[in-house]
Amino acid sequence: MKLITFAGPPSSGKTSVILKLIEAMAIDVSQIGVVKFDCLTSFDNLRYEEKGVRVETGFSGKLCPDHFFVSNIEAAVEWGLKSGFQTLISESAGLCNRCSPYVQGILAVCVIDNLSGVNTPRKIGPMLKMADIVVVTKGDIVSQAEREVFAFNIRQVNTAARIIFVNGITGQGASLLARHLQGARDISSLRDMKLRFTTPAAVCSYCTGEMRIGAEYQMGTMKRMEFKTG
Amino acid sequence: MSAEKYLEMAIAVPLNQILAEHPICRDFFMNLRLQDLDWNLPLMQALDHSDQEAISEFGLDRGMILREFSLFLEAFSRVAADAAAIRSLTIIGGHGKSGEPEITQWTATVGEIISIVGPTGSGKSRLLADIECLADGDTPTGRRIHVDGREVDEGQRFDMEGKLVAQLSQNMNFVMDLTVKEFLEMHAGSRMTRDAEHAIARCFECANELAGEKFALDTKVTQLSGGQSRALMIADTACMSSSPVVLIDEIENAGIDRRQAIKLLAQKEKIVFISTHDPLLALSADKRLVIKNGCISRIIETSxxxxxxxxxxxxxxxxxxxxxxxxxxxxxxxxxxxxxxx
The missing domain is CATH 1.10.287 (Helix Hairpins)
Incomplete structure (x- = not known):
C-alpha cells in the first residue's frame, strides 16, 4: 500500500485537492482510503463519503495535533492494509505554522493557498519546508504575477520541492499531481520509521490544565520573551 | 555553478560580498530570523555568534544552514536563467467525451493568436489543462502535447512544469495591498529581472496604453478599476512573465483596448489562446478552435x-x-x- 501524507493550514483546500486527485488517478475509489486528522470538528468526512471514498476522522482535541498524528498514524496504516487499500492518504490540518506531520521516506504534500498572503510561504516553516510537493490552490482568483511571486517565495524556503498549482474546483492541475504521486513508496508498516521534524516540545503546567496567569503557576518547559526597557 | 561550488564560496567568502552579488540571499537569512549576523564574516564564523537555540527551533544546525544556503544560491541562480523558451506546441488528438476521435494533429507557433470557442462544458478548460500539464496520453482526453515538434522528455518536463502557461481570466483580482510600483517591483524581483527599473517603466506604460482610464504608479493595485486591473495584468504578463503560452479567459467586458492587448502579447513571442465569444476578439485571432463534446471538432482559419x-x-x-x-x-x-x- 502506498501512503501519502497531506498537510496544510485550515481551509487551504486539502480535501478538494484530494478529491480531485482521486478523480485524476482514475482508479476504483474502493482502493483508496483517507484518514483525516483534525482538531475539534470537521465536516469533510461527508464530502469523501459522497464520492464513495472510505474515511476515518480523528480529533486531537486538547492535544498537540502533531503528537496526535504521530501516535495514530501507525494504526491508520494498519487500518488501510486491513481494508485492502492500494493508496492511503492522511490529511492533517496544520494548526500552527510549526506543524509538520511528515514521515521520512513517505511522500509529503503541503497544500497552501494563494489568498493566504504573498509572504506566507516564508513564515510557514517545517510544514512547507519539509514537503516533497507543494500544492498551491486558489490561483484562479489572483493575478499571474501574484502566483509567480508566491511560487518564488515557496522556492525560497523549499528549494527542492515540486510546486504544482491545482484548482480545487475544476481539478486543473490534478493530473499533474497524480503523476507525481505515482512514485510514492509501497509500505507494509511504519514501525521504526521517523518523523521529518520534531514535534513541538511542551511539557508544562498549562499542558496539564493550569489556566491561571502568573509566574508562580508556571512549571516545566517555558520560554519567555525579552522586552526592551526605555 | 553547482551547489558544491556555492558551498565552497559560502565557506570562504565574507557574507557581505555574497550579498552584494546575490541580494536575494538577504531573504534566506530573514526567513531563518537571522537578520543580525556579522556580515563581515563568512557564514560559519558569523553563525558562531548567533543564537543557537533560535537556529535549533528551525530544526537546523550550523552545518545544515551552510548546506541549505548553498542549495538556495544554486536554486536562485537557475531562476534567473530559466525562461522556458519554445517555438511551437503540437496537440496530438485524443478522443471526446463519448470516445470519438478528434483531429489527429495540430501545431501552434509563437506569435500566433488562437481563439477557442464552444459552449460551456464543451471542454475548453480541459484543453488548457492538457497543455498546461504537457499531457502524455495520461489525461481523460488521451491527448499528447509535443513541444518544438518533439516528444517532451522527463528532463524537459521537469524544467517546464508550471512555467509554460500564464493565465488571465475575468475572475482574477489583485489581493496584495501594494501600489502599482511596489507590485511591479515585487514581480520583477521574483523574476530576478536584471534591468528591473526599465522593465517596470515599460510595463507601466503598456498598461496605461491599454487601460481606458489612466492610473499612476502610486495607485494601490486593489483600487484599480476592473479595466485597469485587466490592463495591468495583461501588460505584466506580456512584459514580465516568462511563460511562453498565455491563456486568456473572457476579457470582453473589461473596458480595455482588447485587440491591442492581444497583439501586445503575441508580439512578445508567445502563443496566445483566448477563450472567447466576443466577435472582435475571436476574429482578430489567426485561427479558432471549435470545441464540441470534449473534442477539437474543427479548426477555422480566419477567412x-x-x-x-x-x-x-x-x-x-x-x-x-x-x-x-x-x-x-x-x-x-x-x-x-x-x-x-x-
Missing amino acids: EEEKNCLDAIETLDATLLRLRTRLRHGDEISMNTLKGEE
Whole structure:
C-alpha cells in the first residue's frame, strides 16, 4: 500500500485537492482510503463519503495535533492494509505554522493557498519546508504575477520541492499531481520509521490544565520573551 | 555553478560580498530570523555568534544552514536563467467525451493568436489543462502535447512544469495591498529581472496604453478599476512573465483596448489562446478552435471575408465605447451619439 501524507493550514483546500486527485488517478475509489486528522470538528468526512471514498476522522482535541498524528498514524496504516487499500492518504490540518506531520521516506504534500498572503510561504516553516510537493490552490482568483511571486517565495524556503498549482474546483492541475504521486513508496508498516521534524516540545503546567496567569503557576518547559526597557 | 561550488564560496567568502552579488540571499537569512549576523564574516564564523537555540527551533544546525544556503544560491541562480523558451506546441488528438476521435494533429507557433470557442462544458478548460500539464496520453482526453515538434522528455518536463502557461481570466483580482510600483517591483524581483527599473517603466506604460482610464504608479493595485486591473495584468504578463503560452479567459467586458492587448502579447513571442465569444476578439485571432463534446471538432482559419467583417464590428464596438465614455462623464445619449455625429 502506498501512503501519502497531506498537510496544510485550515481551509487551504486539502480535501478538494484530494478529491480531485482521486478523480485524476482514475482508479476504483474502493482502493483508496483517507484518514483525516483534525482538531475539534470537521465536516469533510461527508464530502469523501459522497464520492464513495472510505474515511476515518480523528480529533486531537486538547492535544498537540502533531503528537496526535504521530501516535495514530501507525494504526491508520494498519487500518488501510486491513481494508485492502492500494493508496492511503492522511490529511492533517496544520494548526500552527510549526506543524509538520511528515514521515521520512513517505511522500509529503503541503497544500497552501494563494489568498493566504504573498509572504506566507516564508513564515510557514517545517510544514512547507519539509514537503516533497507543494500544492498551491486558489490561483484562479489572483493575478499571474501574484502566483509567480508566491511560487518564488515557496522556492525560497523549499528549494527542492515540486510546486504544482491545482484548482480545487475544476481539478486543473490534478493530473499533474497524480503523476507525481505515482512514485510514492509501497509500505507494509511504519514501525521504526521517523518523523521529518520534531514535534513541538511542551511539557508544562498549562499542558496539564493550569489556566491561571502568573509566574508562580508556571512549571516545566517555558520560554519567555525579552522586552526592551526605555 | 553547482551547489558544491556555492558551498565552497559560502565557506570562504565574507557574507557581505555574497550579498552584494546575490541580494536575494538577504531573504534566506530573514526567513531563518537571522537578520543580525556579522556580515563581515563568512557564514560559519558569523553563525558562531548567533543564537543557537533560535537556529535549533528551525530544526537546523550550523552545518545544515551552510548546506541549505548553498542549495538556495544554486536554486536562485537557475531562476534567473530559466525562461522556458519554445517555438511551437503540437496537440496530438485524443478522443471526446463519448470516445470519438478528434483531429489527429495540430501545431501552434509563437506569435500566433488562437481563439477557442464552444459552449460551456464543451471542454475548453480541459484543453488548457492538457497543455498546461504537457499531457502524455495520461489525461481523460488521451491527448499528447509535443513541444518544438518533439516528444517532451522527463528532463524537459521537469524544467517546464508550471512555467509554460500564464493565465488571465475575468475572475482574477489583485489581493496584495501594494501600489502599482511596489507590485511591479515585487514581480520583477521574483523574476530576478536584471534591468528591473526599465522593465517596470515599460510595463507601466503598456498598461496605461491599454487601460481606458489612466492610473499612476502610486495607485494601490486593489483600487484599480476592473479595466485597469485587466490592463495591468495583461501588460505584466506580456512584459514580465516568462511563460511562453498565455491563456486568456473572457476579457470582453473589461473596458480595455482588447485587440491591442492581444497583439501586445503575441508580439512578445508567445502563443496566445483566448477563450472567447466576443466577435472582435475571436476574429482578430489567426485561427479558432471549435470545441464540441470534449473534442477539437474543427479548426477555422480566419477567412478574408471574416477579416473584412472586422472593420464593421470595430465600428459597432467603437459606438458602444463612445456610449460608455459619455455615460462615464455624466453626459446624455442621443441618436446622434449612436451615429457618431456628436
